[in-house]
Amino acid sequence: MEQQHPLLVVLGPTASGKTKLAVRLADALQGELISADSRQVFKDMDIGTGKDLEEYQINGKQIPYHLINIREAGGKYNVNEFKEDFYQIFETLTAKKILPILCGGTGMYMHSIFQDHEYTAIPVNEALRAELRLKDIEGLRTLLKTYPPELTRHADLSSFKRLIRAIEIAEYLSHHELVAVKRPSIQPFVVGLTSEVGLRRKKILRRLDDRLKEGMVEEVKGLLEKGVDPEVLTFYGLEYKFIVAYLSGTLNEAELKLQLGTAICQFAKRQMTFFRKMEKDGVDIHWFDTDQDPDQLFAQVLDAYMQHKAV
Structure with a gap:
C-alpha cells in the first residue's frame, strides 16, 4: 500500500483569521505554510491581498512560508501552475519530515489538490x-x-x-493525449473556520478600514505608476477593481468604502458556498467557530489534529 503523507489544511473566508491560526499550528507542530491564495503570489500587492507578513513571526521566530511573492504584479497565475508549485514544495517538505500546512481562501486551488483532476492541465x-x-x-x-x-x-x-x-x-x-502525472498520496486534515454572518461582516469592514489607513490606495497608485496595466489590476478584482475606479474618478471616497465593503462581504459568502460544495464533493472539513477566544480555538484545532494523527 502506498504511503500517505500528512497535510494540515486551514481554510476559511476572508478576514477569518486563517493565517494567525495556521502560524500558531506551524509553531506547535514544526510545520511550514503553503499559501493557497490566488493573489498573494504577486509582489508589491501586500495590503490589498492581506498578506499580513508580520503574522508569520511568532515566539521570536519566523515561520517559513511558500507561494507568496513569487510572481511580478501584472502577471497571471492559474490553478494548474499552483498545483505544480504546490506538489514540488509538498514533496520537498515531506522528504525533510516537515509538516506542510496549506492555508488560504482560494477554494479552487485547494480543491485541485483534494481531487487532483488532471484536466486542470488542459x-x-x-x-x-x-x-x-x-x-x-x-x-x-x-x-x-x-x-x-x-x-x-x-x-x-x-x-x-x-x-x-x-x-x-x-x-x-x-x-491530444493527456499524460497522467504521478502524484504523492496525501492524507489531509481540513480545518474550516466559520463565523456568525453579522460578526463576519463587522470583522471584514473593520479590516477594510485598517487597510485603507495602512495605505492600500497608495499601494495601488504605486502599482499603476510602475506601469501595471489598470485593466490587469481590475481583473484581480475586489480591492484593486474598486481602487482603480476610485483613482480614475469613477467613485468618490464614500462610494469606495461602501461598495468595496459590500463586495468583500459578498465574496466571503461565495467562498463559504464553494467550501460547502467541496464537502458535497467528498472533502471532509472539520468546522470551528472563530467567534470564540483565539487561544480556545487554537487548543480545539490542535487537539482535533492530534487525535486525527493518532488514529
Missing part, C-alpha cells in the same frame, strides 16, 4: 470560448452531447461557465 482556448459564449446554456448542452461519452464524463452541466470548460476539455482531448 489549456484555455480563447477562440473556442468566444464562439461558445454566443450560445445559450441549452445550446452548450446539445453541443457537449456530440462528443464521445468518455470525453464528457467529467462534465458539470449546472452552469454556463462550467459547460464551456467541459466542451473546451472534450475538444482538447479529441486531438
